[in-house]
Amino acid sequence: MGPVNDLIFLDSAGSSIPPAPVVDEVVGHLRRETEVGGYRAAAERHDDLEAGYGVLAELFGCAPSEVAFTDSATRSWLAAFDAVPLAAGDRVLVTEVEYGGNAVPMLRRAEETGATVEVMPSDRHGQVDVAALDLDERVKLISLVHVPTNGGLVNPVSEVTAKAREAGALVLLDACQSTGQIDLRGLDYDMLVCTGRKWLRGPRGTGALVVRDDVRRRLRPRLIDHSGAEWTGPGRYEPRDDARVFELWEFNVADRLGLIAAARYALAKGPDVIETEVRERAEHLREGLAALPGITVHDLGERRSGIVTFTSDRVPPVELKDRLWEENVAVTVSQLSSTRIDMTKRGLDEVVRASPHYFVTHEEIDQALERISRSGR
Numbered sequence: 443m444g445p446v447n448d449l450i451f452l453d454s455a456g457s458s459i460p461p462a463p464v465v466d467e468v469v470g471h472l473r474r475e476t477e478v479g480g481y482r483a484a485a486e487r488h489d490d491l492e493a494g495y496g497v498l499a500e501l502f503g504c505a506p507s508e509v510a511f512t513d514s515a516t517r518s519w520l521a522a523f524d525a526v527p528l529a530a531g532d533r534v535l536v537t538e539v540e541y542g543g544n545a546v547p548m549l550r551r552a553e554e555t556g557a558t559v560e561v562m563p564s565d566r567h568g569q570v571d572v573a574a575l576d577l578d579e580r581v582k583l584i585s586l587v588h589v590p591t592n593g594g595l596v597n598p599v600s601e602v603t604a605k606a607r608e609a610g611a612l613v614l615l616d617a618c619q620s621t622g623q624i625d626l627r628g629l630d631y632d633m634l635v636c637t638g639r640k641w642l643r644g645p646r647g648t649g650a651l652v653v654r655d656d657v658r659r660r661l662r663p664r665l666i667d668h669s670g671a672e673w674t675g676p677g678r679y680e681p682r683d684d685a686r687v688f689e690l691w692e693f694n695v696a697d698r699l700g701l702i703a704a705a706r707y708a709l710a711k712g713p714d715v716i717e718t719e720v721r722e723r724a725e726h727l728r729e730g731l732a733a734l735p736g737i738t739v740h741d742l743g744e745r746r747s748g749i750v751t752f753t754s755d756r757v758p759p760v761e762l763k764d765r766l767w768e769e770n771v772a773v774t775v776s777q778l779s780s781t782r783i784d785m786t787k788r789g790l791d792e793v794v795r796a797s798p799h800y801f802v803t804h805e806e807i808d809q810a811l812e813r814i815s816r817s818g819r
C-alpha cells in the first residue's frame with residue numbers, strides 16, 4: 443500500500459503512510475470491538491499486546507522491562523521529564539535544535555524549581571560540540587534531540603551520554619525523527635521518546651518511552667494510576683518495577699496493536715537497511731535541490747538524515763508548499779516556533795521540509811525535483 447493518486451509522498455517526518463499490516467491491525471481490531479466489546483476484544487489480543495514490549499525493545503536495543511507505550515512522543519517526554527528530580531541551582535542542558543514541545547515544559551519547570559535551562563554549543567557542522575560540553579555536578583539532565591524537526595543533521599548520542607555519565611547527568615533522547623529511519627540499536631542513552639506516526643509508519647496518537655532499568659530507580663514518576671502502581675491497601679500503593687509505571691490503565695488498543703505492527707514491519711525490513719535507503723534518497727533530493735537555480739538547501743550536520751529543508755528566493759515557503767501539493771508532491775513547512783533557538787540563530791522563519799522514506803522511488807524524486815523547479819520560479 444502506498445500513497446494514492448500518484449502522490450509523491452515526501453512527508454514521513456510529519457505523518458507517514460502506514461503500510462497495509464498496520465491498517466489491517468487497527469481496522470480489524472475496531473471491527474472486533476463492535477462484535478464482542480472492547481474488554482473481550484483486548485483480552486483476545488492479550489498475548490500480542492504483551493509481546494509488543496519485546497518488539498519495541500528489539501527496535502530500541504533495550505530490555506522489554508524498559509519500554510512503556512504512550513499516546514505521543516510529547517506524552518512520553520512529559521512523563522519522563524516530570525520524573526527527573528530538579529531543585530534550585532540545577533542545570534538542564536538542551537541542544538540548539540531543541541523542539542518547542544520539550545522547551546515549554548522545561549521552561550515551566552525551571553520557573554517552578556529555580557533550575558536553569560541552558561543551550562549547549564554546536565560545532566561548525568551544527569551538531570552538539572561534545573568536546574565543548576561544560577558539565578558539572580549541577581547538570582541533572584541533558585535533553586538531546588537526535589534528529590531535529592527542521593533539518594538534516596544527526597546529533598551524536600553515545601558520545602554525549604559518555605560525558606553525561608562522568609558528571610552524573612541523565613540523557614533524555616528525543617528520537618522522534620530518528621525512530622524508524624535510523625538504526626537506534628547500540629546507542630547509549632538513559633531515556634528515549636518516540637512517536638508512532640512519523641518514520642515508523644504507525645498510527646497517529648501513538649508513542650513510546652524507554653527508561654533504562656537502572657535509571658528508573660533514580661526517577662520519581664508522579665502521574666501514576668492503578669496500572670502504574672498497585673493499590674495494595676486503603677492507604678498504601680506499590681509502584682510497578684518496570685517502565686510501565688509510566689503507563690495509564692486506559693489506552694487505544696487498536697492503535698497500540700497498529701504501532702506494534704509498524705515496529706514489526708520496520709524490524710522485518712531491517713533498521714540498518716532502512717537507514718541506508720532513506721539516506722540515499724535524501725542525498726539524491728538534496729543534491730538535486732542544490733543544483734536548482736533560486737533554491738537554497740538549509741540542512742546542517744556532518745552526518746545527515748532523511749529530512750531535507752530548503753527555500754526558494756522567489757516563492758515563500760508556505761506558498762511553495764501549497765503549489766507543490768497542487769502538483770501532487772507532499773511536503774510541509776517547518777516553522778520558527780518548533781525550533782526557535784536554531785531558526786533564530788540562522789535567521790530563518792520557515793523552511794520547506796521534504797522527507798522521503800524508503801518507499802519513495804528515485805524516479806519520483808526526479809519528478810519532485812522538476813516540480814519544485816517549476817513551482818519555485
Ligand SMILES: *Cc1c(COP(=O)(O)O)cnc(C)c1O
Binds near residue numbers: 515590591618637649
Ligand atoms: C514531532 C516531534 C516531537 C513530538 O512528537 P508528538 O508525537 O507530536 O508528540 C518531538 N520532537 C521532535 C524532534 C519532533 O519532530
